[in-house]
Amino acid sequence: MPDLPALDFQPLTTERLTLRRLRASDAADLHRLVNDWAVVRMLSALPFPYPRPLADEWIASTSRGWEQGREYHFAITGFEAGQEMLIGAAGLKFDAGKRSAALGYWVGRRFWGHGVATEATRKLVSWALANLDLDRITACVIEDNEPSARVLLRNGFKQIGTGKGAFRARGGEHPVREFAITRDDIPAAREEAADTPETARPLLLVAACALIDPDGRVLLTRRPEGKKMAGLWEFPGGKLDPFETPEQALIRELHEELGIDVAVSCLAPFAFASHAYERFHLLMPLFLCRRWKNIPVAREGQTLAWVRPAKLHEYKMPPADLPLVPLLRDFL
16 A cells, blocks of 8 residues: 555645645535536536535545545645635545556536646646555546546546446446556656657766665665656666766765765775666666765655665666666675
C-alpha cells in the first residue's frame, strides 16, 4: 500500500486551487453540488437523487479508506471573496499489489468551463506519481462525457481501450473509454525529454554516491514532483558541470541536495553504470562514502530513506541504477 501518514499530509496547492482531506463540515456543500443530474449522470457509483445523509456517510468512509491506505479522496476548494468554497472532489483508489490506482473526479456545474478539473487532476496525478508507490494511474470515462476525456488527454493520459461500466444513476451498463498514465507520460517529463533532438543521443555524465551510515544502511533519495522519473529512488548525486571532475560534482551536489560536506579523500570509486535512454546515453560512476560533516536533510523537496543493503531491491529505481544494487548489496 502507498505510504502516506495521515497526520503528516499537507494539502496540495495550485495557482487557484487547494486539494485537502474532506471534512464532515463539507457535507452540505458537497450535497448541494453533486445532487445535480448533469453531474451525477457522469459518475458511476452515485444515485440520483443523491440523499443528503449519503454525503455524511461518504465523507466518513473516505476517512476510513485514507487511514487504511486503500484510497485517498480530496476536496477541491478555491476562494471567493476571501472565503473557502468547495468546488468538487477527486480521489485515488489503489489496486492492491499492482502499483496502480484508479482516478475519479467531479466538479460542480457552476465551475465548468474554467479549467478547474484539468488543474486539479494535473496536480493530483503529478503528486501521486512522485510521492506514492505507483507506476500507473487509470481512469474510465463514460462515452458521452467528452469534456472529461479532454481533461485526461490534456494531462498526458492515453486512451488504452474501451469497455463497459455500471452507472447507478442511469440504471445499467454503458460504454466507457479507458485511459492510463505513467510517470513518463506526464507533461513535465515529456517536455524535459523533448529538449534533446530526436535523432541525437548525447553522452550524459552523472556522478552518484552511496552514503553508508555506521549501521551499514545506504541513503536513497526519491525524485520529487516535477522532475523526469519523479517518484523513483536513486543514489544522491547529479550532472557534472563543464570542467568538473566526478568528485568535484559530488561534493557540490551533496552539499546542495543534502547539506553535507564531503572531502575528496572520503569518496571511494566503486562501480559505474552505462545505460542507453531514449534521448541520451548515461554514464554514471558510483562512489562510496562513510564519512561526512552534518546530518543529511532534504533541501530540494526530495524524500530520504536509509535502507538496509538487503532491502535495496524493494525500492523502485531508474533503469541505470538497477545493476548497481546487487553489486552494492554483495559488497556491504
